Amino acid sequence: MSFELLQPDSLPGALKALAQHGDEAKVLAGGTAIVLMLQQKLIAPTVLVSVGRIPDLAYIRSEPDGIHVGPLTTLRDMERSLVIQTHFPLLAQASGEVGNIRVRNQATLGGNLAEADYASDPPTALLALGTQVTATSLRGERTIPLEDFLIGFYTTDLEPDELITDVFIPASAPGSRTTYLKYRSRSSEDRPCACVAAIAAFEAETCTDLRVAVGAASEVPQRLPAVENLARGQALTDELIGEIAAGYADNIDTLEDIRGSAWYRTQMIRIHVVRALEELRNGRR
């Protein structure tokens, strides 16, 4: 392992280093993915730019229209944040389901999103929530909806000279019910085999809005607006829930790995979408 480690103590300093070293550089945040890959010799960057000394990139800031979460915020701080627990319980849940305590103490939100590992928890919850990612380089700043940010297997829309500098999560409609279900096929600290994040708003028994994201079963987490819309203006009957679950199971091109075959994942999507929607209908917030 031969690389130069840069530890800039300002954002401009880090952006300059990335602009200079471009493709040969890798960003180091918590290190849970990068250090593992370095140790296993899966990557060989010539320069590693650590963002750990840049001040003010770890925050959870509440605003009237939503919350801003800094890229260096650890998953453990998200899990334990009162603001997130109160207003975005499914995000606290998804963050708290990641790996083990040590990983959550180290892993950052920016690292989790930039890594774009399909077998992840937070991205699925964030997709259902309509999250926007801000990326910054010396060239300027842009805001990318999460569905356009995650583009494939370990692939994002980030350019080599860009850093994630903010994550914005818009407030859900008041009174929305939410849930996050993680299905593990092996041990209690495993990554997900499939996961479902769901948010619904109701007027009496009528569902006025439904958002469902399914993750870890395909290259990127997915929402299917055409299927979600089946619920609009309807009561969530068992039959309708079955139809929506079938919509997700039938339209997601599932992948196969050590956590399950493609066929098995399709079945797990169906079952977990049913469970998530039953939970929302039956009133859990």
Place this chain on the structure above:
Amino acid sequence: MSDRTLTLQVNGRPYTLEVPSGQTLLETLRESLELVGVRDSCGIGMCGTCTVLVDGRAISSCLTLTAQVENKHITTIEGLSQDGQLHPVQQAYIDHGAFQCAYCTPGFILSTVALLGENANPDDAAIREYLAGNLCRCGSYVNILNAVRACRTIDD
């Protein structure tokens, strides 16, 4: 690989060392500081034998570059006893026979110390959840649970 000179705060003492930029905290603690209570096993953050506390929080030293924790307070199992007296959590593990080969024990004890630092009275579910990322291949889990229960401020 470029070496760098770093100052680490380990178990309340400063150490200034030359560290290769790619060296993990696990390697530095074991090889340069001879703190061999920090143990290498899976190398991928799963097992917890390499657990150390950084500013009181449990992390995997196998997934941390030493340069990332410069100037932070690092605690290893060697730093828990005070004036020749074992830390109460260490004593509880002995009293409850909470190990067989003891390879996992330093990691479990440090995780327990971090748990009690956050929550002085964890219920069984909280203990299980917190320690789920530490593996004991000898299967001493029942005695470990008993040892941690005995450390709660309200013991039952």
